[in-house]
Amino acid sequence: MLIRSADGLFWMGRYLERAGLICRMIQIQLSALIDRPLPEIHFGWSRIYGSLKTRPHGGMIEHPDDVFALADAFTLAGDLTLSRNFSSIKTCFEFGRENARQMRHLISDEMWSSLNQCFLEFQKVEMHDVWRAEPEKFYAALEREFETFFALASATMYRDRAWHFIRLGRLLDRNQLTASFMISHCQRSVEFPELRQTGVRTMLRTFRAEESYRRMHGYEPHQHNAIDMLVSDPNLSASLLTGISQIVRDLESIGHGIRGNRNDALDAARTIALRVDQFRQDKRFRDSRLLDIESASLDLHNLIGSQYFSPDENER
Amino acid sequence: MDLRQRLPVETIDYEVDSNIFDEMFSSKGNVRRHCRHLHEFLKTLGPGDGKSIQDRVAKSFLTDGIVFTVYGENGAGERIIPVDFVPRLITERHWQKLEEGLRQRVKALNCFLSDIYSEARAIRDGVIPAELVFECRNYLPQLKGSFPAGGTWVVVCGTDLVRTNAGFQVLEDNLQVPSGVSYMLANRAAIKTSLRTLFRACKVRNIENYGHALRETLQEIAPAGRPEPVIAVMTPGVYNSAFYEHMFLAREIGSPLVEGRDLMVRDHHVYMRTIKGLRRVDVIYRRIDDVFLDPEIFRKDSLLGVPGLIEAWKRGNVALANAPGTGVGDDKSVYAYVPDLIRYYLSQEPLLKNVKTRLCRHEKDLQYTLDNLADLVVKRVDGSGGYGMLVGPDSSPAEREAYAAEIRANPGDFISQPVLAISRSPCLIDGRLEPRHVDLRPFVLTGSRTRIVPGAFCRVALRRGSLVVNSSQGGGGKDLWVVSG
Numbered sequence: 001m002l003i004r005s006a007d008g009l010f011w012m013g014r015y016l017e018r019a020g021l022i023c024r025m026i027q028i029q030l031s032a033l034i035d036r037p038l039p040e041i042h043f044g045w046s047r048i049y050g051s052l053k054t055r056p057h058g059g060m061i062e063h064p065d066d067v068f069a070l071a072d073a074f075t076l077a078g079d080l081t082l083s084r085n086f087s088s089i090k091t092c093f094e095f096g097r098e099n100a101r102q103m104r105h106l107i108s109d110e111m112w113s114s115l116n117q118c119f120l121e122f123q124k125v126e127m128h129d130v131w132r133a134e135p136e137k138f139y140a141a142l143e144r145e146f147e148t149f150f151a152l153a154s155a156t157m158y159r160d161r162a163w164h165f166i167r168l169g170r171l172l173d174r175n176q177l178t179a180s181f182m183i184s185h186c187q188r189s190v191e192f193p194e195l196r197q198t199g200v201r202t203m204l205r206t207f208r209a210e211e212s213y214r215r216m217h218g219y220e221p222h223q224h225n226a227i228d229m230l231v232s233d234p235n236l237s238a239s240l241l242t243g244i245s246q247i248v249r250d251l252e253s254i255g256h257g258i259r260g261n262r263n264d265a266l267d268a269a270r271t272i273a274l275r276v277d278q279f280r281q282d283k284r285f286r287d288s289r290l291l292d293i294e295s296a297s298l299d300l301h302n303l304i305g306s307q308y309f310s311p312d313e314n315e316r
Numbered sequence: 317m318d319l320r321q322r323l324p325v326e327t328i329d330y331e332v333d334s335n336i337f338d339e340m341f342s343s344k345g346n347v348r349r350h351c352r353h354l355h356e357f358l359k360t361l362g363p364g365d366g367k368s369i370q371d372r373v374a375k376s377f378l379t380d381g382i383v384f385t386v387y388g389e390n391g392a393g394e395r396i397i398p399v400d401f402v403p404r405l406i407t408e409r410h411w412q413k414l415e416e417g418l419r420q421r422v423k424a425l426n427c428f429l430s431d432i433y434s435e436a437r438a439i440r441d442g443v444i445p446a447e448l449v450f451e452c453r454n455y456l457p458q459l460k461g462s463f464p465a466g467g468t469w470v471v472v473c474g475t476d477l478v479r480t481n482a483g484f485q486v487l488e489d490n491l492q493v494p495s496g497v498s499y500m501l502a503n504r505a506a507i508k509t510s511l512r513t514l515f516r517a518c519k520v521r522n523i524e525n526y527g528h529a530l531r532e533t534l535q536e537i538a539p540a541g542r543p544e545p546v547i548a549v550m551t552p553g554v555y556n557s558a559f560y561e562h563m564f565l566a567r568e569i570g571s572p573l574v575e576g577r578d579l580m581v582r583d584h585h586v587y588m589r590t591i592k593g594l595r596r597v598d599v600i601y602r603r604i605d606d607v608f609l610d611p612e613i614f615r616k617d618s619l620l621g622v623p624g625l626i627e628a629w630k631r632g633n634v635a636l637a638n639a640p641g642t643g644v645g646d647d648k649s650v651y652a653y654v655p656d657l658i659r660y661y662l663s664q665e666p667l668l669k670n671v672k673t674r675l676c677r678h679e680k681d682l683q684y685t686l687d688n689l690a691d692l693v694v695k696r697v698d699g700s701g702g703y704g705m706l707v708g709p710d711s712s713p714a715e716r717e718a719y720a721a722e723i724r725a726n727p728g729d730f731i732s733q734p735v736l737a738i739s740r741s742p743c744l745i746d747g748r749l750e751p752r753h754v755d756l757r758p759f760v761l762t763g764s765r766t767r768i769v770p771g772a773f774c775r776v777a778l779r780r781g782s783l784v785v786n787s788s789q790g791g792g793g794k795d796l797w798v799v800s801g
Binding site (some may be wrong): 101112 | 575589
């Protein structure tokens with residue numbers, strides 16, 4: 001597989017996964033607007049922006065009343081949806097679709113048609129149209145489109161390197177954002193301890209873990225249990241452990257790449273998998289260990305780049 | 317005498333003109349025999365049915381990304397080539413004749429290219445003037461004495477043909493980077509699905525094996541000793557207007573789609589950069605013009621090419637399709653000599669006629685052209701895409717005056733041809749059937765043998781009365797069916 005193709009597919013996976021996850025975050029946040037108290041809404045936005053490591057243009061309204069809360073939500077959702085920055089659905093979608101366009105000969109017709117149709121529709125979207133009816137439904141529908149794209153990849157693609165690179169990009173982005181979201185949640189919980197519990201509930205909902213959590217731990221959401229689950233539960237599809245285990249398998253399938261017998265990316269992924277697996281057993285320094293996992297995931301991205309996407313000096 | 321009349325041609329309200337060949341109706345308004353199924357089908361269409369099919373096809377093209385990119389003031393946009401859903405039908409008998417003519421023509425053009433880059437016998441023997449070849453912008457003196465390893469210069473040829481009351485005539489040859497085959501296949505896929513019953517009834521010949529034929533052809537031109545050659549399709553990149561086609565072809569033949577930056581030359585062999593290291597490439601189906609192929613030999617500022625590629629080709633270590641230097645055959649002055657070249661190299665009479673062409677480099681032809689500008693079509697010898705041409709009858713006196721000044725300044729850059737009564741075919745325009753001018757571009761594949769799939773990219777001038785079929789000038793496409801009849 002060409003280096004440029006592998007790179008393009010990897011980024012396609014990353015961008016489209018990110019676009020889907022941002023949809024999910026906004027969708028859960030917008031449902032809070034219906035009946036949740038204002039501080040909780042504020043906590044939610046702050047957690048989202050924290051996990052995306054960005055700030056809204058002009059900042060957030062710190063102590064909003066009812067009227068401003070809605071106006072603020074409209075602005076913030078718009079910022080994360082249609083703005084031109086790396087934390088908006090629009091940017092991620094455009095970049096992901098452009099990667100897909102360039103790599104179209106390596107993905108299935110079904111994947112392309114599904115993605116492109118959605119993209120053409122999305123281009124017509126205006127924020128006030130989203131807001132006019134039930135905005136969370138818009139985000140739910142859009143998120144489903146991204147899920148459909150990946151489901152089509154799973155259903156229609158030959159399990160060659162193209163497939164593994166798409167999945168690698170997707171899982172890496174998911175793990176990074178999940179870790180960042182949990183870190184952001186913990187930081188806000190220190191600031192607003194009274195909101196921790198409800199925040200845990202929406203965090204579980206964001207990663208579709210709420211029902212599983214109830215079955216495993218009961219109705220009351222406890223932050224430690226929730227984070228344990230999101231980090232190291234091998235049966236939860238959104239957990240970091242599930243993601244990193246799949247990343248290890250993908251890297252094994254892809255092989256060494258241009259670096260001969262060394263595979264620094266695979267070694268790093270295995271180390272992360274080990275750390276994640278041990279997370280539940282060792283209860284000490286959880287916050288800093290979460291930060292370590294996040295940082296190691298960022299390093300993994302770079303290692304994958306140098307392992308597969310950077311030709312040797314003598315091949316330039 | 318104006319023979320145009322609006323005839324209720326067997327219940328279809330449609331205009332025929334006996335001066336212009338109609339693909340579906342005779343000059344008396346009778347349905348041609350091989351079109352009877354199509355005619356019956358069109359009669360059954362209710363109001364809005366045709367438009368509904370057309371809209372469906374257009375939407376599927378947009379969704380599936382069967383587009384070309386246009387760049388304007390507002391950045392890049394993706395556009396579809398409008399498809400008219402009414403297919404153009406050609407009988408098997410006529411197609412066979414076309415095929416024979418195309419095989420003959422491409423064979424002669426291959427002989428010509430071999431000749432001009434070696435002994436130049438045709439020039440020595442006075443068949444074609446030396447200055448016409450050697451001063452041609454697409455002639456590459458750097459290739460003098462070179463010969464493609466597999467022996468074929470023109471591996472893929474797209475020849476533009478029109479039909480008049482006098483039969484088929486060649487309008488131009490596209491040898492360097494002929495395009496449009498993806499639209500031929502996309503049009504077929506879309507129309508076949510939309511008109512499934514009619515398609516079956518007409519017993520249309522299959523064109524879906526084009527990818528297989530192309531792959532076999534490319535394998536045949538591979539360097540010796542490479543029984544399982546690695547083939548790559550080379551694109552200028554995603555910003556090229558024909559990127560869709562490049563991607564489509566790479567996929568059809570199951571080969572990687574490479575850009576210049578994916579390739580490198582080492583020890584006069586070409587390699588591509590893969591995640592496992594360098595991998596040798598044996599055949600490159602390049603969709604990039606000659607002058608951009610190798611900055612060491614041609615344009616120094618080319619970022620699209622690969623340094624050392626031409627030397628690797630000269631040494632026979634990689635095959636290029638089409639071979640560099642073939643662009644000389646696209647020149648419209650050279651085109652005028654193709655019938656003579658057929659006679660010279662093959663000792664045969666041309667099976668396909670040329671359009672009568674006057675070369676403005678000749679004093680007599682220049683004078684004739686300037687005197688009759690209002691009645692002629694004038695083209696630049698190296699023009700393409702319908703750009704820079706003058707259609708006399710459609711031009712204003714001021715336009716003709718400006719164009720005449722350009723011709724006088726560089727007469728060798730222009731040719732003129734009579735305005736042809738190009739055939740028309742029924743098209744759905746604003747909900748009703750109307751005749752529009754059409755041409756066709758079949759594709760000839762030449763490796764160790766010649767292959768032609770029975771189909772073509774059929775272009776249609778959608779604007780009423782227009783003779784310009786180019787997609788860049790508002791033209792559209794049609795499916796072309798080769799049927800028994």
